[in-house]
Amino acid sequence: MAVFTELSCDEVAAFFRALGLGQPRSVRGIMNGIENTNYFVDTDGAEYVLTLFERLTLEQLPFYVHFMKYLAVRGMSVPDPVANADGAILHSLKARPAVVVNRLPGESETGPMAAHCSSVGEFLARLHLTGLDYPRRQANPRGLEWWNEVVPVVGRCVSDRQRLLLASELAFQNEIALSSTYRQLPWGPVHADLFRDNVLFEKGVLSGVFDFYFAGCDAFLFDVAVCLNDWCVDTRTARQDATRVAAFLGAYESVRALTPSEHVLLPAMQRAGAFRFWLSRLCDLPRQAALLKPHDPSHFERMLRVLRGEIASS
Structure with a gap:
């Protein structure tokens, strides 16, 4: 995760309104990783992760996002992609493919036992x-x-x-x-x-x-x-x-x-x-x-x- 494409709060707010997710209270860039642009977005009702794909194309992405949805539906603790009114879980923002998933609880363990x-x-x-x-x-x-x-x-x-x-x-x-x-x-x-x-x-x-x-x-x-x-x-x-x-x-x-x-x-x-x-x-x-x-x-x-x-x- 990283931030290659900078988004304004207004751009994120308009995108979230279109998905029916409410008004963002905070938008924070995530620095970890090297592949995609990622933001934590908190609304009054929930916490989300917004990802913009910098290398992968819209044609390459269905395997990944549908695999997450497949596992989430079956009760595994993985991100669950948010669908729009038409049921699509792959979106577009600032000319890039985008996905929104629920933010999972917890922290990474850097010194595992x-x-x-x-x-x-x-x-x-x-x-x-x-x-x-x-x-x-x-x-x-x-x-x-x-x-x-x-x-x-x-x-x-x-x-x-x-x-x-x-x-x-x-x-x-x-x-x-x-x-x-x-x-x-x-x-x-x-x-x-x-x-x-x-x-x-x-x-x-x-x-x-x-x-x-x-x-x-x-x-x-x-x-x-x-x-x-x-x-x-x-x-x-x-x-x-x-x-x-x-x-x-x-x-x-x-x-x-x-x-x-x-x-x-x-x-x-x-x-x-x-x-x-x-x-x-x-x-x-x-x-x-x-x-x-x-x-x-x-x-x-x-x-x-x-x-x-x-x-x-x-």
Whole structure:
């Protein structure tokens, strides 16, 4: 989340009136993230998040917003997109696609303990099972095909040592994707970006999961790996915490047991998760924005080297 497109209070008020949401009392820009413009908007009756999409087009968005609606209708703690009088949940504001969702309660947990990891593991497994019947299909927008496209591009902008790592890991991941074990992995809609700052807790209880705008269809194991790489890792050393890993996987498997192929490929998929976010952070250099908090690419490079055994894991 960030603010690339600045909106006046009058512009937000007119937009909210058209949706029948009442008069905004406050409008505040949100600085977290790097993809979209986001505002907290409070009215007399409720609290909302207004998102303007800076990169995604109106044609690309239905998978994401309808997936949120699909999960919300089924009782999951995710943002519920607001429909207009015609039932549409995708709108337009200042020549950009826009969506309004309810603001979920709680705060992000930046220093998760085992109990937080357990809650996230259980939620992710329920999301995977609930999403099996979601009718829309869209490939993970930052999956293997994207990696093959961008590695030659970012390779021109990094050191020789980093370029060798990019090429080596890409070759490894392409080989894994061709294996019979990989083809046996269960697939379906995944969140693909379930980091600590995309989950809310209220009094220690998971109260919401948001930011579905990197979702797509991929191996469920990729989603598991992304979570392990963030929730169960020491951010200073990029090394895993065994207690948190056990809590996350134990809770996940209490809802959906991992298959034999998933157990075999979990280490490779954790490398895939680290590789994906190293690549995206190399690509997503800070753009001009009124509010923006950039991410550091080096964390996931270090994590990838740890997972590859190039840096001692303890």
